[in-house]
Amino acid sequence: MEHRPQDFDWTREIKSWARYFKFANWNRRTVTQELRGIWGIMWVWPLLPPAIVWDLTRPKYERAMFRFQNNPADQFKCQSTHLTRRVSPEQAEVENFHHDPLGKVPAVPFGHMHTGWIEFLSEKLPELSLWEFEIPEDSDDISKRLEKNAPMHYQLKGYALAKGKSVRAEFFTEWN
Numbered sequence: 001m002e003h004r005p006q007d008f009d010w011t012r013e014i015k016s017w018a019r020y021f022k023f024a025n026w027n028r029r030t031v032t033q034e035l036r037g038i039w040g041i042m043w044v045w046p047l048l049p050p051a052i053v054w055d056l057t058r059p060k061y062e063r064a065m066f067r068f069q070n071n072p073a074d075q076f077k078c079q080s081t082h083l084t085r086r087v088s089p090e091q092a093e094v095e096n097f098h099h100d101p102l103g104k105v106p107a108v109p110f111g112h113m114h115t116g117w118i119e120f121l122s123e124k125l126p127e128l129s130l131w132e133f134e135i136p137e138d139s140d141d142i143s144k145r146l147e148k149n150a151p152m153h154y155q156l157k158g159y160a161l162a163k164g165k166s167v168r169a170e171f172f173t174e175w176n
Contacts, residue, residue, distance in 0.1 A: 080165040
């Protein structure tokens, strides 16, 4: 009876393989985790090729739009290098209040864009600060202007809400 064949025991079999491969510190828990990982990969890998094909068949603009690992500030025209000075909402409203003698523009800050400004300010959270920004013309044109000492022209001006110097929202006031 001593030498009779024993019933198959997974634990004993795995331990013997672990000794064979010199994985002496394996125990039942680590083996179970490894087997669960292998089992999970066996069930998940068939889903990956269709997901990759689906992602590659979408238009380029959609693929760029839903890349969440990117910095959220990259979606804005205004970047951290364009931020010129920090302002308060009241200071921005005072600077952008223009009197129209003909009465065609409403007598409120930013004129016809006042409702947009109010909506823009409604997005302001306590951790966001208001910055003024100026986006210059094409960079090649800038280098030529600097060589000639010509005045800089700006393509876009406005205000941005930023966390630190990372832009979270933008409001354009002037553009060419």
